[in-house]
Amino acid sequence: MRILWIKTSPLHPLTRGGDLRTFHLLRHLHQRHEVTFVGMTADAGQVAGALHSTEYSSQSFWAHEPKASLQLARWKFLAGALANVASSLPYAVERFRSSKLLNLLIAKLKEERYDLLISDFLFPSASLPWMSKSLSCPWVLFQHNVESMIWRRRAEGKVGLSARYYQSQRDRMLFFERHYSSRFDGVLAVSDEDARIFKEEMNLSNVLGVVPTGVDLDYFQSLPRTHSPIPTVMFMGSMDWYANVDGVNWFVETVWPLVQREMPQAMFVVVGRKPPAEIQALATSGRNIEVTGTVPDVRPYLRGADVVVVPLRIGGGTRLKIYEAMAAEVPVVSTHIGAEGLDVKNGRHVLLADTAEDTAAKVLQVLRTPAFGAELARHALEEVARPCSWAAAAQIFEDACVSLIQKS
Structure with a gap:
């Protein structure tokens, strides 16, 4: 297959759970398929991390969105959070929205034909070229979390203005997650409980299954x-x-x-x-x-x-x-x-x-x-020792995607 894989950051350094899961799965998929990785970089560390992309992809392309210095970043975060009050998007999504990433994806979809597009996490959704979807290959959302569940738990126990802010973000994330998840041709979860929430609480009919957690x-x-x-x-x-x-x-x-x-x-x-x-x-x-x-x-x-x-x-x-x-x-x-x-x-x-x-x-x-x-x-x-190896988990991921392609 020719796979277009989209994420808001490089995988290296391999210090975060989601990056580790993606790395192990892609490392095995890359052995059998042509993977084009499109991501974003924000600072020198991520630019350096992007150089490791040959370990898990055939080629990679990057939209660089420079990050402010640490002190300035704090003020930008507060300013962005305040500006977000008037937005319909949750701040956790809006901060990753990128016209550079959108234009890069439009160009790649015009230049190449892919068998499958993967959005790694929900966050790239705000920068995907949805106007091109009907003319493209099947799109799959690989959901490592139920994002609205995280915000629901963050809102618990808050009081005053803090409570109002977190409750607003919780509600926006639930609306965004339900709406955009439904627009994909398929959704892959990482646990049975997450899959249940997507199906029963969000009423999604496009859940393909569960990709189990592996361990080396x-x-x-x-x-x-x-x-x-x-x-x-x-x-x-x-x-x-x-x-x-x-x-x-x-x-x-x-x-x-x-x-x-x-x-x-x-x-x-x-x-x-x-x-x-x-x-x-x-x-x-x-x-x-x-x-x-x-x-x-x-x-x-x-x-x-x-x-x-x-x-x-x-x-x-x-x-x-x-x-x-x-x-x-x-x-x-x-x-x-x-x-x-x-x-x-x-x-x-x-x-x-x-x-x-x-x-x-x-x-x-x-x-x-x-x-x-x-x-x-x-x-x-x-x-x-019983759970799937990463190779077996990658096979489960691949089988679900192939089944979707065949149906499409």
Whole structure:
């Protein structure tokens, strides 16, 4: 097939769950098909990341939308958020709208014939050449999350003007997601729950199926397991993602004091790219917290941790970080939202807790009883060997797309 794949950013550096999922799927699809990747770059880091596109595509084309400096970006964000009040689009979508990307896609569709167009995430939808759709190939939306669910959870608990703003964004995202998802010829979800929401709550009749989450077991088992005399609790995830920042802050403020009261020597390590100032400040708070920022390889941290926590209260789709921790044979304590969409059992593969007290109790249970943690990790490793490999997941993705093409 000749596939036109569209995303709002390069995949590298491979530090975000959605980018990792796309990379592994495209890496396998690229072995059998001609993939043209069209994306956007915003700064020098993304321009450098775009140079890696040969790893997952036959050719790539980029619309460059320069990003402001960090200080100016904060003011532009506030100005954009205020300007968005008068718009019908959710701000999370409008900030990615690009006439450069639109014109680039119009040119590519005129120049080449493709068998399939893939929108990776919902965000490119505002810049797609919808006027050309009837003359083009089948269009597929690859949805890594239910975006409106994320905004619904972000709006919960807000009060005053903040509540009104988040509720407005929630409603706009729901309208946008339902409307634009229905315009695609097919929608692919990443979990059964997401697929159910698309079908039953959004009344979409074009859901093609579910692309399961994979994991590279050999990769995470390739380094030896290490143990420190200091009990180590770890969080891993991109720290430029609101849900991760919210989860880490909640854990530090409500759970970590309970853990330290019983185990003062314990260390909490936050591993993830671009931590904001509020997260960086935790490293100098005197509470035994390390903030690494971007690391070249997450495996040494994973294989040296006693327990991985996934204290997410906001999110959607599936969390690759849980499967990666399971593959590295590290016990996991997660909220129910953190483990959403994954086929894991509480008490056998992971420990699930939603309150600060329950989360602290389960973290301490693993730290105090290494034999229990090892048994939990062993069951998790056995379970994570069952899910599809990335090659099998790519085949499921391909089969769904081929079926759509044949029907079209």
